[in-house]
Amino acid sequence: MSKQITVPFGPQHPVLPEPLHLDLVLEDETVVDVVPTIGYVHRGLEKLVEKREYTEYVFIAERICGICSFIHSQTYVQGIEQIMGLEIPERAQYLRTIWGEYSRLHSHLLWLGLFADGMGFESVFMNAWRLREHILDDLEATTGGRVILGVCKVGGVRKDITPEKLDEMLRGLKAMERELQDLTNVFLHDNSVSHRLKGLGVLKKEDAYQLGAVGPTARGSGLAIDIRSTGYGAFDRINFRPVVEQDGDCYARCAVRARELFTSIDIIEQCIKKIPDGPVDMKVTGAPDGEYFSRTEQPRGEVIHYIKGNGKKNLVRHRVRTPTFTNIPPLVTLLKGVELADVPVVVLTIDPCIGCAER
Amino acid sequence: MMAAQTITQIAVGEVVAKAEQAQRDGYRLVQIGCTKIGDDFEIIYVYDKDFVLLNYRITVKQDTVVPSISGAYFGAFVYENEIHDLYGITVSGINIDFKGTFYRTAIKHPFSVTITKEGDA
Amino acid sequence: MTFFQNTRTVLKSLFSRPSTLMYPAKPAKKTENTRGHVTINPAGCITCRTCQRKCPTQAIVVDVKEKTWQIDNMRCVVCAVCVDTCPTKCLAMDTQYRPAMTARGGVEKFTVAGPKKKEPAAAPADGVKPKEPKE
Numbered sequence: 001m002s003k004q005i006t007v008p009f010g011p012q013h014p015v016l017p018e019p020l021h022l023d024l025v026l027e028d029e030t031v032v033d034v035v036p037t038i039g040y041v042h043r044g045l046e047k048l049v050e051k052r053e054y055t056e057y058v059f060i061a062e063r064i065c066g067i068c069s070f071i072h073s074q075t076y077v078q079g080i081e082q083i084m085g086l087e088i089p090e091r092a093q094y095l096r097t098i099w100g101e102y103s104r105l106h107s108h109l110l111w112l113g114l115f116a117d118g119m120g121f122e123s124v125f126m127n128a129w130r131l132r133e134h135i136l137d138d139l140e141a142t143t144g145g146r147v148i149l150g151v152c153k154v155g156g157v158r159k160d161i162t163p164e165k166l167d168e169m170l171r172g173l174k175a176m177e178r179e180l181q182d183l184t185n186v187f188l189h190d191n192s193v194s195h196r197l198k199g200l201g202v203l204k205k206e207d208a209y210q211l212g213a214v215g216p217t218a219r220g221s222g223l224a225i226d227i228r229s230t231g232y233g234a235f236d237r238i239n240f241r242p243v244v245e246q247d248g249d250c251y252a253r254c255a256v257r258a259r260e261l262f263t264s265i266d267i268i269e270q271c272i273k274k275i276p277d278g279p280v281d282m283k284v285t286g287a288p289d290g291e292y293f294s295r296t297e298q299p300r301g302e303v304i305h306y307i308k309g310n311g312k313k314n315l316v317r318h319r320v321r322t323p324t325f326t327n328i329p330p331l332v333t334l335l336k337g338v339e340l341a342d343v344p345v346v347v348l349t350i351d352p353c354i355g356c357a358e359r
Numbered sequence: 360m361m362a363a364q365t366i367t368q369i370a371v372g373e374v375v376a377k378a379e380q381a382q383r384d385g386y387r388l389v390q391i392g393c394t395k396i397g398d399d400f401e402i403i404y405v406y407d408k409d410f411v412l413l414n415y416r417i418t419v420k421q422d423t424v425v426p427s428i429s430g431a432y433f434g435a436f437v438y439e440n441e442i443h444d445l446y447g448i449t450v451s452g453i454n455i456d457f458k459g460t461f462y463r464t465a466i467k468h469p470f471s472v473t474i475t476k477e478g479d480a
Numbered sequence: 481m482t483f484f485q486n487t488r489t490v491l492k493s494l495f496s497r498p499s500t501l502m503y504p505a506k507p508a509k510k511t512e513n514t515r516g517h518v519t520i521n522p523a524g525c526i527t528c529r530t531c532q533r534k535c536p537t538q539a540i541v542v543d544v545k546e547k548t549w550q551i552d553n554m555r556c557v558v559c560a561v562c563v564d565t566c567p568t569k570c571l572a573m574d575t576q577y578r579p580a581m582t583a584r585g586g587v588e589k590f591t592v593a594g595p596k597k598k599e600p601a602a603a604p605a606d607g608v609k610p611k612e613p614k615e
Contacts, residue, residue, distance in 0.1 A: 035455070039462040044469060052536065059536045059559055127489060130499050137509065144515040144573075150559045158564065159513070179489065186485045212388050212434040230410045293364055293405065293412060306392050306403070321390040329434030358462075 002027045007340065011040050015118035015344040018354035022335075022347070029340050034332045042358040046318055053313040054080060054288060055154055061305075064320060065356040066147055067110060068298045070103045072305075072320070072356075073152040078232060079294030079307040080154050088282060090234075092156035094275040097234040099139070099149065100296075101264045101271075106135045106147075107299035108257050108264075111351050115254065116187065118348050119196065124187050131183065134176055138169050156281030166272050173265050180265075184258040188251075197251040201346040203334045204248060213330040214323045215301020216260070217350050220253035222246045227297040238270045250349045257351075287313050298323055300351050322356035366403060366414040371425060374404070377415055378428035381406045386413060388428075391438035393446050395470065400448060404428070421447060429454040437461075445470040514575040515558040518551060524570030525549055525592035531562035531571065547593075553578045553586035 004027050011019030019040040025033040048060050061076040062069045074096050081088060109132040116124035136146045142161050143151040151158050161169075187193060203213065208221040218225045219242060226242035228235045243259045245252035288309035295304045301323025308317040327350050338346055369377060386406035394401045399418050402425065406413040419425060427450050429435045439450040440461040447468035459467075501509065510516075527549070529542045539555035540562060542548070563571045578586065 037457075037461070042462050042464065044464075047470060056534070056536045056561075059557070059561075123486070133499070137511075140509075140514055141511040142513065144511075144513040144560070145558075148557075150515070158560075182485060182489055189485065209387055210382075210433065212432070227410070291366070293414070302389075304390055304405070306390075308394060316396065317394040319390075319392040319394070321392070325437060326390070326434065328437055333433075 004032070009343060009347075013344065015114075015348055016352070017114060018352065020347070020352055020354050022343075024335075024340065024343065026340060031335050031338050031340065031343065034335045036328050036332060038328070038354060038358055040358075041355050045359045046320065049315045049318045051314075054309065054315050055284075057315065057318070058152060058154065059150065061318075061320075062148055062150065062152070064359050065322070065353055067107045067353060068103065068300065068303075068356060069147060070149050070152065071100050071296055071298045071303065073149075074100055074233070075294045075296045075303055075305045076307070076318070077152050077154050078296070079292045079305050080288050080309075082294065083288040083290045083292045083307065083309060084284070084286065086155060086282065086284065088156045089279045090276050091160075091278045092280045093234045094271050095157050095161065095280065096152065097238075098161075098268055098271050098275075099143070099151065100233065101268045102135055102139055103149075104299045105261060105264050106132055106139070108261050109135070111257060111299075111348075112183075112187065115345075115348050118344055119193070121187070121190075121193070124183065127179075127183055131176060131179060134172060138172060141165070142169075153281065155284040156279070158281070160280050166275070170269060170272050173268060177262070177265055180261055184261065188255060188258055194251065196342075196345065197254065197349075198247075198249060200250045200342055201334045201338055201349065202247075202249045203330055207333060208248070208330060211329045211333060212326045213301075214326055215298070215351075216253050216256040217301065217327050217330055219244050220256045221248035225302065227295050227302045230295070232296055234271060234274075237274065238267060240267060250346060253349045287311055288315070300324055300353055300356075301327065303356075320356075320359055322353070322359070324350070324353045324357040327352075328357070364412055364414065366416045369415050369417060371417050371419060371423060374415070374417060375426050375428055375430070378404070378431040381413065382431045384408070388432040388435060391428075391435060391442065393442045393448070393470075395446065400446060402442065402448075419448065422449075424449045424451050426450070427452040427454070444468070508577070510575045512575065515560055516574045516576045517553060517558065517578045518556060518560075518562060519572050519574050520549055520551075520590055520592070521570040521572070522549070522590045522592045524568045526568055526595045527592060528567060528595075530565050530567065534561045534565050536561065547591060548589050549592045550587060550589040553588065554581070554584070 004025055007024045007026055009022040009024055010016055011021045021037040023035040024031050045060055045064055049057060052060060058073050058077060062073040064072050109128045113125040113128035139149060140146050143149040143159055203221045205222045208218050208223055214225060222244060224242050224244050228240055243256050243263055245256050289311040291308040293304055293306050295302060303323055304321045306319040307315060309315045331350050335346060386408045389405040389407045392403050399420060402417050404415045425448060427439055436453050436455045439453050440457045442448055443450055444459060444462040527542055527544045532540045532542045536559060537555045537557055539552045541550045560573050563573050
């Protein structure tokens with residue numbers, strides 16, 4: 001019977017972008033059990049509904065996370081609009097979808113850089129973040145902010161994009177597609193990367209479904225769970241197929257994210273071709289009275305906002321369940337049997353965004 | 360645009376039975392959320408299959424003991440520990456029970472008190 | 481296995497300028513939509529306090545009696561709600577972000593024009609004098 005020792009991983013660790021603590025129980029360098037602890041960046045943002053009206057709360061909903069901020073605000077205003085029965089203009093739906101897909105591009109490139117850096121592959125890190133600068137420049141030129149866009153509001157969006165700017169954005173993306181292809185080829189076909197990732201941290205399909213895995217963590221194991229298929233925003237008018245891989249190991253999850261980069265560019269191209277003219281916002285009066293579950297697909301998976309109002313200007317409850325929060329039980333399961341030196345790489349493949357998870 | 364959503368009210372004793380029924384029918388657990396309305400707490404269990412939501416709601420008081428569904432769904436422990444730490448509702452029988460140390464906050468059970476507006480945020 | 485996949489990118493990086501910006505020696509990238517800090521045209525302000533009510537971080541404080549408009553630049557998150565909702569359009573968003581500070585500060589106070597008093601159309605009734613609009 002070998003001796004078991006407990007090694008703490010985190011909250012301060014060079015590969016982790018945000019603090020997460022795992023107590024790893026080891027037998028001779030192999031992990032047999034994991035106890036997770038979060039709560040290092042708990043800000044209690046949901047309590048602020050008592051102090052801010054529902055129209056001002058968009059800015060707080062945006063700041064739940066820095067990387068996936070636009071889609072949080074989109075989910076929130078979508079929920080409020082469903083409760084109040086508002087039909088926002090078509091152009092606003094398309095603009096929100098375009099900005100949402102830009103956010104997904106920037107998040108996946110950020111993840112790719114961090115992941116490569118966690119493995120020691122610095123040149124992919126620098127190239128990925130250099131490409132990400134082009135995306136952030138486009139976001140800044142159209143909305144005014146690089147990461148926290150501040151452009152969603154109840155009833156539509158606050159800014160419009162001219163058709164010339166849309167064409168310029170499309171040309172920029174097409175030119176970038178060639179470099180993205182090079183980058184993902186280098187990363188996915190590299191010998192050391194394949195050796196390190198294939199067969200590691202396998203999450204089986206039934207386990208993924210039972211434990212509540214979402215996003216690329218689930219799609220890498222063969223489950224086609226992608227909330228964009230339900231048709232929120234402009235997705236009911238666009239051809240879209242979720243990207244699914246069957247193996248369930250770390251390599252499959254990385255391949256899902258790499259292929260989603262190209263799916264996002266395709267979605268943006270379809271939106272820009274189909275976007276109608278018209279207003280981008282509508283007048284909103286009154287207050288929400290009712291409850292609703294609003295779901296969208298963030299870069300890391302399915303996010304669900306529960307909004308409850310009772311007719312006053314302040315909401316009763318706003319509850320956010322982010323994808324990383326529900327990906328923690330699958331993480332605990334798939335770390336069993338992994339060697340200690342591989343733990344950082346495996347933790348990074350689920351793309352932890354602990355700031356989201358704890359709000 | 361979206362389908363209408365219904366929330367079914369059930370009793371505290373039926374929580375585990377409904378969870379096991381949902382698991383047999385092939386639903387996955389989406390979230391367990393808690394809301395404070397006046398002196399009561401509402402806990403909503405949300406399940407999903409093929410993008411159709413199935414919601415159950417129970418209404419409890421501060422000292423009600425709620426049974427855990429982590430026998431049917433292993434991943435429920437994160438939600439149930441969070442409800443205990445933020446609202447102070449006891450959940451019995453969680454498979455990984457942090458006993459109040461999941462979130463360490465300066466005020467215990469912060470969401471169960473309503474802070475009145477004193478000046479700036 | 482593939483060979484020389486990265487050659488194109490490597491050669492491009494070797495023979496072109498570095499992509500990093502030498503900020504703050506060179507100014508940061510700006511577009512016309514960039515949100516930097518809030519500026520006010522004091523002559524246009526009528527102290528209606530809409531900006532103070534709408535500000536999500538409560539960074540603006542308007543004193544109607546003293547006729548001052550004050551903004552705490554360190555609290556401001558440059559969301560531009562005040563700019564959008566000002567009825568006289570006296571607030572504007574500048575593209576330059578505020579300078580870095582090493583101590584608490586950043587509160588700017590302006591003396592503003594205040595609401596314009598209306599001139600009565602007919603001759604004044606007894607005891608009521610017409611007031612001129614203040615500058």
